[in-house]
Amino acid sequence: MGPIWPSYYGECSALLFVVDAANPTQVSSSCIQLLSILSAAQLASVPVLVLFNKIDLPCYMSRVEMKSLFRMQDIISWATQPITILETSARDGTGLADVLQWLRATLG
Numbered sequence: 536m537g538p539i540w541p542s543y544y545g546e547c548s549a550l551l552f553v554v555d556a557a558n559p560t561q562v563s564s565s566c567i568q569l570l571s572i573l574s575a576a577q578l579a580s581v582p583v584l585v586l587f588n589k590i591d592l593p594c595y596m597s598r599v600e601m602k603s604l605f606r607m608q609d610i611i612s613w614a615t616q617p618i619t620i621l622e623t624s625a626r627d628g629t630g631l632a633d634v635l636q637w638l639r640a641t642l643g
């Protein structure tokens with residue numbers, strides 16, 4: 536669905552970027568998608584929450600591994616947006632309370 540995301544940028548006041556942390560084959564394309572979002576002029580000051588999801592699966596990559604694979608420190612220093620990172624499992628609910636808290640604090 537990536538090609539149609541820009542049609543929503545104009546109405547966007549907070550952005551959740553969900554990464555499948557159990558799928559190593561998608562990390563590089565996911566990183567490129569994130570860079571493309573972060574460089575969009577319409578999103579220049581929109582707070583971004585990056586979710587490393589599916590941490591309930593035994594093969595998931597840890598936050599440390601994901602941050603390293605994404606070169607997340609470089610991205611955070613380069614990006615104009617405030618970026619927050621959380622680990623979640625949409626299946627068992629891990630981390631979802633923190634997502635809601637972030638949304639309340641960001642949109643509140």
Ligand SMILES: Nc1nc2c(ncn2[C@@H]2O[C@H](COP(=O)(O)OP(=O)(O)O)[C@@H](O)[C@H]2O)c(=O)[nH]1
Pocket residue numbers: 555588589590591592623624625626627
């Ligand atoms: N184990 C697990 N499965 C998930 C989680 N979140 C979504 N899914 C499952 O992942 C499937 C959707 O695939 P997904 O990789 O999220 O999306 P897609 O790659 O964009 O199609 C559905 O079967 C969801 O139930 C999670 O946190 N843990």
Ligand SMILES: [Mg+2]
Pocket residue numbers: 555558
């Ligand atoms: Mg998938």
